[in-house]
Amino acid sequence: MATQRIVIDPITRIEGHLRIELETDGGMIGNAWACTTQFRGIEKILQGRDPRDAWAFVQRICGVCTAVHAMASVRAVEDALKYPVPRAAELIRALMMEMGTIQDHVIHFYHLHAMDWVDVLSALKADPVQTARLAGSLSDWPTNSVTHFSAVRKKLQESVAGGQFSIFSNGYWGHPEYKLPPEANLMAVAHYLEALEWQRDVIRLQTVFGGKNPHPNFLVGGMACSINMDNQMTINQVSLAQLEGMIQRARDFVEKVYYPDMMVIASFYKEYADIGLSTPNLMAVGEAGYSCAGAPAGQLKAGIVTDSDITNMSPFDLRKIAEFITSSWYAYPDGDNAGHHPWQGVTTPRYTGPTPPYRYLSDDNKYTWCKAPRYDGKPLQVGPNARLLVAYAQGHTDTVKLLDDSLRQLGMKPSQLNSTLGRTLGRSLETLLIARRMTETFKTLVEGIKQRDVSTFNSELWDPDSWPKSAQGVGFVEDARGTLSHWVQIENRKIVRYECVVPSTWNSSGRDSQGQMGPYEHALAGNGRHPLFDSKRPLEVLRTIHSFDPCQSCAVHLTDLRGTPVGEVIAR
Amino acid sequence: MLGSPFDLWKDDESCGEYLTRQGVSRRQFLSLCGRVAAVLGCGGLILGNQTEALAKEIADKLSGARRPVVVWLQLQECTGCMESALRSGDRTLESLILSMISLEYNELLMAPSGEQAEAALGKAIEQPHLLVVNGSIPLRDKGVYCVIGGETAESLLRRAAKNASAVLAVGACAHYGCIQAAHPDPTGAVGVADIIKDRQVVNLPGCPPIGEVITATLLYYLVYGHMPQVDYDGRPLFAYGQRIHDKCPRRAHYDAGQFVVSFDDDNARKGYCLYKMGCKGPATFAPCPVIEWNLGCSFPIKAGHPCLGCTERNFFDQMTPFYKRLPGLDVPGVGVELTANRIGGAAVGASLAGVAVHSAATVLRKHQSRKEEPETLPLAALGEAEITGQDNDTAKQDNKTTKSKW
Numbered sequence: 001m002a003t004q005r006i007v008i009d010p011i012t013r014i015e016g017h018l019r020i021e022l023e024t025d026g027g028m029i030g031n032a033w034a035c036t037t038q039f040r041g042i043e044k045i046l047q048g049r050d051p052r053d054a055w056a057f058v059q060r061i062c063g064v065c066t067a068v069h070a071m072a073s074v075r076a077v078e079d080a081l082k083y084p085v086p087r088a089a090e091l092i093r094a095l096m097m098e099m100g101t102i103q104d105h106v107i108h109f110y111h112l113h114a115m116d117w118v119d120v121l122s123a124l125k126a127d128p129v130q131t132a133r134l135a136g137s138l139s140d141w142p143t144n145s146v147t148h149f150s151a152v153r154k155k156l157q158e159s160v161a162g163g164q165f166s167i168f169s170n171g172y173w174g175h176p177e178y179k180l181p182p183e184a185n186l187m188a189v190a191h192y193l194e195a196l197e198w199q200r201d202v203i204r205l206q207t208v209f210g211g212k213n214p215h216p217n218f219l220v221g222g223m224a225c226s227i228n229m230d231n232q233m234t235i236n237q238v239s240l241a242q243l244e245g246m247i248q249r250a251r252d253f254v255e256k257v258y259y260p261d262m263m264v265i266a267s268f269y270k271e272y273a274d275i276g277l278s279t280p281n282l283m284a285v286g287e288a289g290y291s292c293a294g295a296p297a298g299q300l301k302a303g304i305v306t307d308s309d310i311t312n313m314s315p316f317d318l319r320k321i322a323e324f325i326t327s328s329w330y331a332y333p334d335g336d337n338a339g340h341h342p343w344q345g346v347t348t349p350r351y352t353g354p355t356p357p358y359r360y361l362s363d364d365n366k367y368t369w370c371k372a373p374r375y376d377g378k379p380l381q382v383g384p385n386a387r388l389l390v391a392y393a394q395g396h397t398d399t400v401k402l403l404d405d406s407l408r409q410l411g412m413k414p415s416q417l418n419s420t421l422g423r424t425l426g427r428s429l430e431t432l433l434i435a436r437r438m439t440e441t442f443k444t445l446v447e448g449i450k451q452r453d454v455s456t457f458n459s460e461l462w463d464p465d466s467w468p469k470s471a472q473g474v475g476f477v478e479d480a481r482g483t484l485s486h487w488v489q490i491e492n493r494k495i496v497r498y499e500c501v502v503p504s505t506w507n508s509s510g511r512d513s514q515g516q517m518g519p520y521e522h523a524l525a526g527n528g529r530h531p532l533f534d535s536k537r538p539l540e541v542l543r544t545i546h547s548f549d550p551c552q553s554c555a556v557h558l559t560d561l562r563g564t565p566v567g568e569v570i571a572r
Numbered sequence: 573m574l575g576s577p578f579d580l581w582k583d584d585e586s587c588g589e590y591l592t593r594q595g596v597s598r599r600q601f602l603s604l605c606g607r608v609a610a611v612l613g614c615g616g617l618i619l620g621n622q623t624e625a626l627a628k629e630i631a632d633k634l635s636g637a638r639r640p641v642v643v644w645l646q647l648q649e650c651t652g653c654m655e656s657a658l659r660s661g662d663r664t665l666e667s668l669i670l671s672m673i674s675l676e677y678n679e680l681l682m683a684p685s686g687e688q689a690e691a692a693l694g695k696a697i698e699q700p701h702l703l704v705v706n707g708s709i710p711l712r713d714k715g716v717y718c719v720i721g722g723e724t725a726e727s728l729l730r731r732a733a734k735n736a737s738a739v740l741a742v743g744a745c746a747h748y749g750c751i752q753a754a755h756p757d758p759t760g761a762v763g764v765a766d767i768i769k770d771r772q773v774v775n776l777p778g779c780p781p782i783g784e785v786i787t788a789t790l791l792y793y794l795v796y797g798h799m800p801q802v803d804y805d806g807r808p809l810f811a812y813g814q815r816i817h818d819k820c821p822r823r824a825h826y827d828a829g830q831f832v833v834s835f836d837d838d839n840a841r842k843g844y845c846l847y848k849m850g851c852k853g854p855a856t857f858a859p860c861p862v863i864e865w866n867l868g869c870s871f872p873i874k875a876g877h878p879c880l881g882c883t884e885r886n887f888f889d890q891m892t893p894f895y896k897r898l899p900g901l902d903v904p905g906v907g908v909e910l911t912a913n914r915i916g917g918a919a920v921g922a923s924l925a926g927v928a929v930h931s932a933a934t935v936l937r938k939h940q941s942r943k944e945e946p947e948t949l950p951l952a953a954l955g956e957a958e959i960t961g962q963d964n965d966t967a968k969q970d971n972k973t974t975k976s977k978w
Contacts, residue, residue: 007686007722008685008686008687009686009720009721009722010679010685010686010689010690010720010721011685011686012679012680012681012682012683012684012685012689013679013680013681013682013683013685014679014680015650015651015680016651017679017718017719017720019721019722037718037719037720038648038717038718038719039710039716039717039718039759040648040710040717040751040752040758040759040761041717041752041758041759042751042752044756044758045751045754045755045756045758045888049892049893050892050893050894050895052893052894052895053892053893053894053895056880056888056894057751057754057888060650060652060750060751060779061650062650062651062652063649063650063651063652063653063654063655063656063780064650064651064652064655066652066655107658111681112680115683120683155670155671156670158670158671159670159671162639164639164641164674165674166639166669166670166673166674166675166676167669167675167678167681167682167683168683169674169676169682169683169684169692170682170683170684170688170689170691170692171683171684171688172683172684172688173683193666196658196664196665196666197664199658199659200658200659200660200661200664200783200866200867201867203659203866204866204867204869204870207865207866207869207870207875208869208870208875209875210872210875210877211865211870211871211872211873211874211875211876211877212782212860212865212866212870212871212872212875213659213865213866214652214655214656214659214780215652215779215780215882217872217875217877217880219835219877221835222835222836223876224835224836224840224875224876224877224878225875225876225877226835226836226840226841226876227841228841228842231841231842231843232843233821233822233842233843233874233876234840234841234843234876242869349758351713351716353716355714355716356714356715356716356719356722356723356724356727357722357723357724357727358719358722359722369717455836456835456836457834457835457836459834459835459836459837462834462835536687536688537684537688538685538686542685553649553650553651
């Protein structure tokens with residue numbers, strides 16, 4: 001069978017704009033190109049701004065992983081200014097990161113990824129009694145009832161009656177690759193709807209501290225929400241009670257709905273533990289939700305697991321990061337094959353692709369707006385699976401216990417976390433770990449308040465006159481999608497250089513100067529064994545791409561220094 | 573078999589709902605459709621249970637087919653607006669999607685990708701539909717900075733708008749370009765109304781807008797059949813008609829001259845006014861203090877952080893540095909500042925009354941200027957600068973983007 005060229009654009013149910021170009025032969029993918037087709041130039045816009053404002057600008061990189069860019073930015077500025085932050089503010093930030101990651105993971109699973117595994121229309125055929133029996137065998141979640149599942153089925157029936165399918169129009173329903181019985185499909189559809197209700201409740205933790213979500217407020221030097229148990233307008237007992245409720249409800253849903261659903265769904269798709277094997281080196285600088293200014297130094301050591309082998313971990317060295325533009329629409333003064341460390345980052349956009357509308361991008365060496373970060377010259381996967389493996393390699397008790405237990409039930413090995421199913425499963429495992437940890441973070445905050453440890457802001461270095469003439473800093477966050485770092489250079493109280501190295505940049509990057517594929521590409525075309533049976537309905541590809549939880553607005557950014565012209569275009 | 577001839581089929585009602593209201597049973601309806609099917613099938617091409625199947629299909633289509641088609645584009649943006657819509661309570665986005673509208677195209681939520689997604693779009697935009705847009709349109713360099721399905725954002729927007737019965741620009745990006753359009757505007761980002769000029773574009777500014785504002789605007793359109801009343805900049809009055817400052821729970825402290833002067837100082841712990849910390853509430857028209865965020869949980873000022881002014885045009889340029897107080901009010905010896913300081917120090921009753929009067933006058937003046945001189949906006953509230961007679965960089969008008977649309 002001849003090689004077939006396939007374009008999937010837009011990839012939906014992701015953040016941002018992603019295009020996948022493929023070559024297939026006999027139902028298997030032979031080659032793949034990940035093309036990010038949006039560019040916004042936010043880092044260029046930061047030049048000359050007040051570093052204390054930067055968080056609000058970079059937060060707008062993404063509204064899905066909202067808060068994490070703000071966090072990384074505040075950390076980077078604090079690192080540059082050697083700005084100590086009060087303990088209560090640190091705990092508040094930790095809670096915001098933890099809840100943000102939990103909510104993000106749940107939304108990703110149910111609303112962006114589930115339709116790759118769940119045949120929504122098959123749910124119409126489900127028996128609500130059997131569905132309740134199935135769900136009841138998994139947990140005592142209160143809406144696992146016949147009444148509830150009947151109501152959901154009815155709602156779905158009414159919704160698609162008359163041939164208007166709304167968001168379900170043209171889905172790949174009935175595709176032979178859907179393996180769940182109708183009852184499991186109905187259960188998942190019910191939880192899809194419940195997760196929507198749930199997320200808008202629990203994310204209010206960020207609203208209590210940051211005033212809104214998406215895009216809550218942060219502050220260099222601490223947090224702006226004062227704690228005063230005897231005032232109406234501050235964090236007080238009413239707020240603490242609200243927070244406690246949200247944290248409990250977040251945990252309940254993860255323990256009783258998300259994790260059990262994931263385990264059931266995974267058990268029907270075990271072959272995907274051997275599909276989508278990607279770049280074998282994985283990186284994490286701490287647990288999910290972890291953030292730091294400067295070099296990572298938490299409970300867990302930052303590290304790189306090589307060859308998906310948990311006995312083979314090396315320490316993280318931030319000097320080994322470099323970004324390549326071999327396949328991206330940028331120009332480096334020292335040529336297309338050079339790599340630049342974030343401190344020496346240069347970005348001059350130079351579009352050389354075809355003028356839209358176009359058919360193919362992969363005819364050229366350059367085909368994406370996404371740069372290619374490499375560590376020690378090698379591509380890396382970042383994300384939940386990387387964090388779990390790095391924690392597992394260090395013998396982190398909670399991680400080891402949960403991972404061993406869950407993987408045993410599914411008959412998987414830890415190294416299989418590097419697979420389509422592994423990435424998706426890993427996300428739910430770590431959500432469970434964070435949900436449990438968040439209860440402890442909150443207890444620590446309340447204990448501190450009892451001891452009158454209520455300061456949320458350090459005013460010492462707020463005044464720019466107290467800053468050094470020039471400074472540089474880096475902030476790290478382990479956000480939902482992986483290791484995020486922001487790099488800032490400040491001169492005369494203004495930003496002169498700003499660089500973000502983002503999880504989706506690591507994962508969705510194209511080829512580098514050595515011709516090494518980025519992790520998305522590798523997962524699809526690394527070994528010639530990734531299936532794609534029906535090019536019109538590329539369900540298998542969506543499973544693998546979504547398993548990374550792509551966030552393309554994050555992936556593409558632009559640093560521009562000292563007035564390099566923006567937007568040199570050579571369109572053909 | 574129908575009821576009163578005066579009880580007409582309402583605009584917002586499906587055929588099925590109307591017939592049910594008229595006392596027509598599903599069985600009667602099916603029988604009617606069966607006769608229609610038989611007519612369609614005359615010539616013997618459709619027989620027996622095939623006729624029955626066709627009857628059922630016609631019945632299904634007729635009874636449910638009137639949910640308005642919605643196409644919801646996401647162009648150059650961060651998905652924060654879609655996330656915000658998903659945070660709306662009560663009439664949630666999913667309740668709309670499952671029962672009131674047929675959301676035929678939205679990249680974040682829709683099931684299919686690639687060809688099937690494009691096919692869904694192609695079909696939807698042939699019919700009359702409501703077009704909702706998140707995100708800006710980068711025009712520089714032939715639009716290469718945002719390309720979807722091989723097509724530029726501009727081309728996609730124009731195509732989708734062609735048969736749209738109404739256009740709703742959700743979020744600051746769709747309004748005027750927001751972060752992308754901030755200086756030096758690397759990609760030449762513009763808003764929806766800069767491209768779609770032959771009809772009304774309703775703008776829901778904010779970075780992002782409050783979820784309830786998004787769903788309420790959709791509901792308004794679905795229920796009343798037309799878009800809500802808007803101001804000079806296409807912003808619905810029900811949401812953007814009043815200033816944050818005028819509805820702020822910290823307002824009494826402003827009037828009393830009680831200000832936070834450093835984050836988490838004693839005054840912050842007492843819930844005083846954030847004006848001196850750079851709050852842009854006095855210059856911002858938005859419903860944050862009234863509706864509040866995330867199911868009425870809180871809003872930025874309530875949570876202790878100054879307002880960034882994110883519903884106003886070009887706030888990343890006009891409202892920055894974010895922690896610098898609004899100009900015009902901060903000159904010693906003039907206006908509120910002096911009065912406020914004096915009160916802060918001495919708490920004299922007479923001065924208090926003076927500030928209150930001043931504030932009321934400010935509001936009045938503001939609203940007059942809004943009504944009468946729309947071309948002086950977007951930062952109408954910065955008219956306060958005129959009151960104190962100060963020059964005001966922030967109020968500089970950008971003629972390209974602030975011209976009145978109707």
